[in-house]
Amino acid sequence: MTAQALQIDRELERLDGLWEDGLQDTYKSYMDFVGAYEPAERPRLALAAALIESGLRLQGLGGPAAAAAPLLMGDLCLARASRLLADHASQTLQVAFARAIEKMSANAASGEAGGPVRDFLVLALESGR
């Protein structure tokens, strides 16, 4: 299914290459975890989670540092997700996602293996309801 059909194409400006390159699959995975939210909110919340996961992967958080270009693309993914959450998510969910990123980046900074990114973000989706 295309981003246009999912009505999230406007949120993919400058990120279109990423959609074909794995973001779409990540998005579909998160759609399985947003069932408890209002139907109209689900696509954007799943996309926000997918952008965070893809952004952190692009940056190489917790592994070897990415080069400049993917790092900046990762930053844009995080910023886009943050804006999506600011516009469409409750304060509780915004805080839950932010805390998940804080936890993962603190783990990375201290050299600890913190577990898969998806586990943190799914937990945030569950606790942010």
Add this chain to the structure above:
Amino acid sequence: MIAQRLRFKTSSPTQFVDITEKLREEVRKSGLRMGRIHLQSLHTTVGLAVNENEPLLLRDFESLLERLAPTGVGYEHDDFARRFKIALDEPINGHAHCRQLLLTGFATLLVENGDLVLGRWQSVFAVELDGPRTRELAIQLDGDFDKAPSPLAGEVARSAGGDAHASTAADRKLVELELTRQLLADPDPVAVPMRRLVEAGGKRLRPRLVQLTAHIGPRHDPLRAAALAAAVELLHNATLIHDDYVDESTHRRGRPTVAAAEGPERAIAVGDFYFAKATRLIAEIGNNDVTSTIADALEAICAAQIDDVGLRGAYPGDHASYLKVVRGKTAALFAASCASGAQLSEAKADEVEALRRYGDLLGVAFQMADDMVDFSPNSGKPVGLDIRQRVLSLPLIYAAEDKEVGPEVRRLLAGSLGDAEVNRVTELVRSSDALKRVGDEARALVEGALRELEAIELDGLRPTLVGLARSAVDRDS
């Protein structure tokens, strides 16, 4: 347990005095985190109520009280001939006592996370029934308090005061205390590098803009403004940490960058941590307009950073590309700082937009002045650093367009840049009129920014905002 009195003056026979903000301030000053605030009227003609502060509704309440206990209908209490021990100034106020019976003389409000627990439309009123007079409520706060008395209390009082100079100084102190407090709470692997960057100084222009514009609307709250200002500064620093890695910068504010001192992996993690923490702190403030304003700015910054790196292939670029990048990389957060401070204080929409434009113009002018500093021998920084790092710079763009020096500038920039080449480019830029053109353009933008302020009621803040804008451009460092 803390006990105190809240005094206030009333100006009408019947008056609903909204004391919500005063109570919030008492809670903040006390350091009460979780617990209760108990209120008790010390008068038989002052009641308490929790309801909506909507002027027409307050008139409805007044009419209701008048219907239920009308004035001048012959209350036995007012028949002084039948009473004894009457004070010389005893008022005729039987109606007021009867009205107080319909209200309550005491109330308990819950406090959670250092703030009153109130619904969206709830305000707390002291209801004057026999004014005008000076009145007093007894207050007790109990529950779990911060361990030490809040060091912010004095600064909060000064920030909220009417003296603009004292207020600005207090605001600055508040934001430094808030930054220190936030960094103390974080794990060392991320807090230590960020603390080094924060303690190295910086101009703190963005937090100052937040705090100044937070005075403009009717709801100035120094602590919330300081929380937002500190979060904006952390966000700015988080973007700098990633930028320094991308630009391969070794020093910032005279100290090694996080990437240079601790490696790129740590720099990415520290940047991400404070990006997330800052957005969380802003979300926790609970003002949707503020959250959206900052989120939009952050997106603009990241997009512009990608454009900036993309333009390095066509270095030094042109004026249009320069403006596009600078509007995103620098001006977006200046504009958001101005707008979000005003939004936090519930300023009017047209004031918010005027301040957003003020911030945008000031941000572009600030960046132009920053570009000029690279050519100043008095800046304390190595001259020509921007050239060496191929950072977008308006003086270089103008010098490259110059009929006389342009061809040589373009030829030098197209090759590898050693000391000799950087020194020669610097010399060529200084010998052209590029620096003068940039200076004139930056000053014109500042004047445009100041014109945006003309339609806004700024009380005593105008000189500070004007001075801040002019000093952002006329500087050597």
